[in-house]
Amino acid sequence: MASKTGKKAHYATRDFKDAGTTRFFERGAEITDASDGEIANYVVAGLASLEQPKSPAEAEKAALDATLG
Amino acid sequence: MSSTTAAGSKLAISAGVPTAQTAAAYKILTYTTVGGVESIGGFGATTEVVTFQPLDGPTEKYKGPTNYGQLSPNMKVDDADAGQALIQTAAAPTFLDLVAFRVTKPDGSLRFFQGRVFGFPETIGAANSIITAAPAIEINTAVVKDVAPA
Numbered sequence: 001m002a003s004k005t006g007k008k009a010h011y012a013t014r015d016f017k018d019a020g021t022t023r024f025f026e027r028g029a030e031i032t033d034a035s036d037g038e039i040a041n042y043v044v045a046g047l048a049s050l051e052q053p054k055s056p057a058e059a060e061k062a063a064l065d066a067t068l069g
Numbered sequence: 070m071s072s073t074t075a076a077g078s079k080l081a082i083s084a085g086v087p088t089a090q091t092a093a094a095y096k097i098l099t100y101t102t103v104g105g106v107e108s109i110g111g112f113g114a115t116t117e118v119v120t121f122q123p124l125d126g127p128t129e130k131y132k133g134p135t136n137y138g139q140l141s142p143n144m145k146v147d148d149a150d151a152g153q154a155l156i157q158t159a160a161a162p163t164f165l166d167l168v169a170f171r172v173t174k175p176d177g178s179l180r181f182f183q184g185r186v187f188g189f190p191e192t193i194g195a196a197n198s199i200i201t202a203a204p205a206i207e208i209n210t211a212v213v214k215d216v217a218p219a
Contacts, residue, residue: 040099041100044158045154045158
């Protein structure tokens with residue numbers, strides 16, 4: 001999904017906060033109003049991804065499906 | 070800057086590195102502030118003393134190789150902090166890239182340098198203490214100084 005600015009949307013891979021901007025990001029939420037540089041740092045840190053993380057229930061179901069076939 | 074306490078100092082990290090060893094090049098980067106820092110510690114280059122002892126004279130001292138030094142800031146461990154997360158990523162044995170650091174002094178003057186993170190050891194002390202970490206940052210460049218804004 002692309003944001004209104006035309007940039008590809010990034011999602012928080014887990015709950016995290018930025019001490020500099022004092023912003024908090026919830027797991028699965030789209031990261032908005034962040035500069036490209038901020039997002040680049042989040043991506044390297046493993047905190048942001050182009051892929052929206054599954055909810056815990058979905059992740060558990062996917063793991064079960066993979067195990068049980 | 071006249072003498073001051075360290076209160077208000079900040080440490081920040083960038084996954085990117087500058088194209089030149091200048092303050093302007095470092096300022097273009099985007100930094101993520103490291104939260105929960107208790108102390109940043111000392112940093113700066115030192116040059117090894119190489120000595121020669123002649124048979125009939127005093128010890129002669131020469132300048133040998135320069136080591137840009139280390140940085141081992143102390144911080145309370147906060148797994149939700151983005152700056153700490155970036156340091157932990159950089160500390161992984163498989164992460165070989167340089168990262169850039171920015172130290173902001175209370176008057177707004179800045180110090181920039183690049184380094185690699187070699188570990189993120191945690192300290193779990195007594196029951197009445199906070200769990201802390203002191204990442205081992207080895208500095209690979211000269212420290213670039215930028216004066217405080219007027």
